[in-house]
Amino acid sequence: MSFSRITGTGGYLPEGLLTNADLEKMIDTTDEWIFDRTGIRVRHIAAPGETTSDLALHASRQALDAAGLRAADLDMILVATTTPDQIFPSTACLLQAKLGVGGCPAFDLQAVCSGFVFALATADQFIRGGQCRHVLVVGAETLSRITDYTDRGNCILWGDGAGAVILSRSDEPGVISTHLHADGAHRALLEVPGGVSRNDVADTKIRMEGRAVFRVAVNTLDQIVDETLAHNGISKSELDWLVPHQANIRIIQATAKKLAMSMDHVVVTMDTHGNTSAASIPLALDVAVRDGRIKPGELILTEAFGGGFTWGAALIRM
Ligand code: UT7
Numbered sequence: 090m091s092f093s094r095i096t097g098t099g100g101y102l103p104e105g106l107l108t109n110a111d112l113e114k115m116i117d118t119t120d121e122w123i124f125d126r127t128g129i130r131v132r133h134i135a136a137p138g139e140t141t142s143d144l145a146l147h148a149s150r151q152a153l154d155a156a157g158l159r160a161a162d163l164d165m166i167l168v169a170t171t172t173p174d175q176i177f178p179s180t181a182c183l184l185q186a187k188l189g190v191g192g193c194p195a196f197d198l199q200a201v202c203s204g205f206v207f208a209l210a211t212a213d214q215f216i217r218g219g220q221c222r223h224v225l226v227v228g229a230e231t232l233s234r235i236t237d238y239t240d241r242g243n244c245i246l247w248g249d250g251a252g253a254v255i256l257s258r259s260d261e262p263g264v265i266s267t268h269l270h271a272d273g274a275h276r277a278l279l280e281v282p283g284g285v286s287r288n289d290v291a292d293t294k295i296r297m298e299g300r301a302v303f304r305v306a307v308n309t310l311d312q313i314v315d316e317t318l319a320h321n322g323i324s325k326s327e328l329d330w331l332v333p334h335q336a337n338i339r340i341i342q343a344t345a346k347k348l349a350m351s352m353d354h355v356v357v358t359m360d361t362h363g364n365t366s367a368a369s370i371p372l373a374l375d376v377a378v379r380d381g382r383i384k385p386g387e388l389i390l391t392e393a394f395g396g397g398f399t400w401g402a403a404l405i406r407m
Contacts, residue, residue: 093224094263096407097158097255099151101144105134107233107248110393116227116241124360127324128338132248132363142175142183143250149188152225153323155378156255158190160188164221166195167212169204169228171365172235173197173346175287180229201279202334202395204228204367205252205272206403209391210267212256217262223364227253228253228367235281237294242277247295248363256343262406269401270309278302279280279396306336306394307336307343311401313392314347321404322386330383334393335359335369344392366395383407 107133109120119155123129134398135144145168153160166188168181168367175183200207205228212224230250236247256264278301283292318325325348333341333359345355356377358369365372370391375384392402 092262093256094259095104096257097152097156098375099148099253100372101147102133102250107132129363130360135249136232139240141229146187146249148253152253160190161216165224167208169208172231187216200399202366203393203399208253208399211350213264214241222258224256230366246364250368252368265404267403271399317402331355331385334390
């Protein structure tokens, strides 16, 4: 029986910064309101011309180095993103070219803020099925490109960044279980309306009914946490770390409370980069692995909720 295990992590945040003080000059808001309501202090913004695949490349190289692998060792490249460089080729194919390799399958996966969990689950299946030994799984976004900086109700949230993991075949799990869900009935609460098939490429900014999304997110994450623990027959107290999607500190606190976990065991990085959608879980994971908080053998729960709606969780032994 083969399983998948995370053998390397990487992360990258572009140099440009957008602080709460900067936002105070752009919209009717305050640093205090933003930090109290979201937990965010600063976001990173990609430079003009810097694309999602550029950010993904930095994170991928770090993850490959951490795993002791070369790009040529990869059997598959998966990029979760809502902000691809272009309509096609996929950002994964563009990343593959930048990594200087060819031949292995490379494709994008779109599940908005849950994208990384969906991509991790997909990679896990290919490894368990015996088709791949090493898969590069990336979450990368340039959300600043689809942010309406006149809408104070949501522009305070979003930032750019990329995170990556290498998932490798292993005799022991690794990825213990993944749980994915979607409900397409709530488009109006969270969407970017524009698209080529609708023949509308002008309306490409995020629209969100923040309060309603917040409520659904908290309830849904409660359920996915229960589902994951029950499926594996484990109790909350067995978890070492919660590595949540970094959407809003109050959503994260609600999930931690549900798990009876002290915030000391929750990885929170959103203060330094905001909500980076598909990039946020691998970015947080990378930070906590590199600073030594998350150690080999520890049990972590990741969870995410986002546009679609989509939601998912993964239970992982590091
Ligand atoms: O990533 C996955 C999906 N997304 C999420 O999970 C995000 C979920 N939603 C949220 O994080 C929160 O709803 C927000 C941070 C977006 C908004 O926080 P909120 O506490 O839900 O605020 P609200 O929209 O209910 O607005 C409360 C008040 C309103 O004023 P009134 O009507 O009470 O007078 C807003 O006009 O705060 C006002 N407000 C602001 N004030 C200062 C809204 N945005 C701002 C702002 N600065 N930037």
